[in-house]
Amino acid sequence: MVACAERLGVPRGSGMLRQALQAVAFRSEEKIVARLKYLKNTFGWSDAEASIVVRRYPAVLGKSKESLKCRSEFLLSEVGLEPMSIAHQPVILSLSLEGRLRPRYYVIKFLKENGLLDGDPSFFTAVKMTEKVFMEKLISPHKEAAPHLAQDYATACKGEVPTNFIFRWTRNRL
Structure with missing residues (x-):
């Protein structure tokens, strides 16, 4: 061996x-x-x-x-x-595809598409962050602009959102 x-x-x-x-x-x-x-x-x-x-x-x-x-x-x-x-x-x-990779990818994608991301963290950086750091750096700063982001992320981490990351926030709410 x-x-x-x-x-x-x-x-x-x-x-x-x-x-x-x-x-x-x-x-x-x-x-x-x-x-x-x-x-x-x-x-x-x-x-x-x-x-x-x-x-x-x-x-x-x-x-x-x-x-x-x-x-x-x-x-x-x-x-x-x-x-x-x-x-x-x-x-x-x-890493878990449904519990970590996919949810974090969709958070980053959402933040980028809506102009809410300061800097440009790589996907690798985001998936390697601890849950606490990910929440502090990428979810919490956007509580006002995207109030359902944390809830949607938590739901996705449970695998309850199989292929589409559903956010209830749109550009019109800015």
């Missing part, structure tokens, strides 16, 4: 070795190769990019194909991220 982890680019002594061992423990070489091929095809990664992902987030090998496909469609098509940027920050693949 250690040799397999090393072939994936996770050396002995690496902080990721334990994760890598768990990822390869019950998978044959063929299944690992097939999963790498699936990752490359699904995200449009090169061999080098797929290697970066596995080194930084070995648990990606254990993600279901459906989970990976949904994340790929959302991150590449809807958010518009580049495959290389996902490869360099693969922790994003560990």
Whole structure:
């Protein structure tokens, strides 16, 4: 198993070795190769990019194909991220699509579209923020202009808004 982890680019002594061992423990070489091929095809990664992902987030090998496909469609098509940027920050693949990625994306999109966003935080920055910091920096400052933003975000985080982030605020209320 250690040799397999090393072939994936996770050396002995690496902080990721334990994760890598768990990822390869019950998978044959063929299944690992097939999963790498699936990752490359699904995200449009090169061999080098797929290697970066596995080194930084070995648990990606254990993600279901459906989970990976949904994340790929959302991150590449809807958010518009580049495959290389996902490869360099693969922790994003560990975050909940419905509970974190999608709700935070729609908050940022809403704020940008309505001219309420000071600066331009990246999607990666927003999803990596703790819940407290996200609320303080991106929700709370807009209580007056978008009074339902916090409630809509909380509802979306529960997965109750499957594909559309519904806001009850419009430009006319400015």
